[in-house]
Amino acid sequence: MPWLPEHFSAQYVAELTQHRSAPPAAVSFFDGITSGQVDALIASFAGEPELHHPVRGRVRGRDAFARFVATTSAELRAASFDVEDVDLVVTPHRTVEEVVLRYDVGGRRVGLPVAIVTERSDAGLHELRVYFSTWPITGSHANRPPLLQPDETATEPDVVGEYQRALASGDVEATVATFEPGATVREPAGGPYVHRGTQELRALYTSFFSNGGGIPLEHCTVTDDGRACAVEYNVVRWGVTDLPPEAGVAVYVRGASGLLAAARIYDDSNPPLTA
Structure with missing residues (x-):
């Protein structure tokens, strides 16, 4: 606002x-x-x-x-x-x-x-x-150049940091473990691209990591009010494929359990995924 x-x-x-x-x-x-x-x-x-x-x-x-x-x-x-x-x-x-x-x-x-x-x-x-x-x-992606440079001091606390480490390593079970059982992940396209619950999240991250590894992000800013944490980042690699750096932001909402209740992603990456 x-x-x-x-x-x-x-x-x-x-x-x-x-x-x-x-x-x-x-x-x-x-x-x-x-x-x-x-x-x-x-x-x-x-x-x-x-x-x-x-x-x-x-x-x-x-x-x-x-x-x-x-x-x-x-x-x-x-x-x-x-x-x-x-x-x-x-x-x-x-x-x-x-x-x-x-x-x-x-x-x-x-x-x-x-x-x-x-x-x-x-x-x-x-x-x-x-x-x-x-x-x-x-119906197509328009890859967006970076808006910000990576900042080594832009680190995320608690479960948000755990999620980022699991995402970068490509560990499906560690990634899913950062979410509450009924948590949701919304992909950038919204609408039908909302995944809810452990089973759907496991399928989503299995697909995300199907290109031979995780998604290490360049972290640029962290905006955290204690309830939710927003991370601006650059996508630079997806699995084994190097990508032209692309700007994005994601918002992670903590639940009462301390785990993630929701993650919402805003970027325009065209991931090199296998079927």
């Missing part, structure tokens, strides 16, 4: 508050983009607006950002869009917002999982990074 509500009109904030018990602490990404108040979006930034988008690429500067907002808002409204809130991870200097964006494309209704990472300080927003897979839209 990147946008700062104090920059929007009082009427717009009142409209957002109608279904809430209090005024919003921040305006969600798509509410802001489709608000028609581009000056409020620009004023939310501490400096020049900067946004990284899977299709549009880097959008930097007031004029480019204003064009992006106008184009995106018009396209969404023409496609009868709606937004389902999924989750929100908030730390003092970074926010990760997850939604499912639903809209009409090519005569069908698409449900597109989207994650928005916002870098911010007391002065305002510094950068937004948007992640989604193009698979639900086009």
Whole structure:
């Protein structure tokens, strides 16, 4: 939820508050983009607006950002869009917002999982990074170059770190053991690509590791509020196959047991898997 509500009109904030018990602490990404108040979006930034988008690429500067907002808002409204809130991870200097964006494309209704990472300080927003897979839209992958460089200090605690080590090693049973019995893993394409329970997760990771090994990721940022942990990363290898580095983010939600209750992935990798 990147946008700062104090920059929007009082009427717009009142409209957002109608279904809430209090005024919003921040305006969600798509509410802001489709608000028609581009000056409020620009004023939310501490400096020049900067946004990284899977299709549009880097959008930097007031004029480019204003064009992006106008184009995106018009396209969404023409496609009868709606937004389902999924989750929100908030730390003092970074926010990760997850939604499912639903809209009409090519005569069908698409449900597109989207994650928005916002870098911010007391002065305002510094950068937004948007992640989604193009698979639900086009039926193909659009491999995305890295947005960030790996950071050796970006390490994950507890069960999230255990999961990452098991994923990198290609150990199916160790990976599945990091999840609660009824946990879910949602692949980037969303929709039918949601796997639930130990049996389905074992089948999923057996498939994932079928190219001769695990999936070691370059870890770039870790955003952890104690309940959920979001990891921005670069995919660089899948099993025995080296891949062009590609940007992604995943969100891991801890359950009451301390194990993972859910994992949601946002990248556009085209994995070299066997049948």
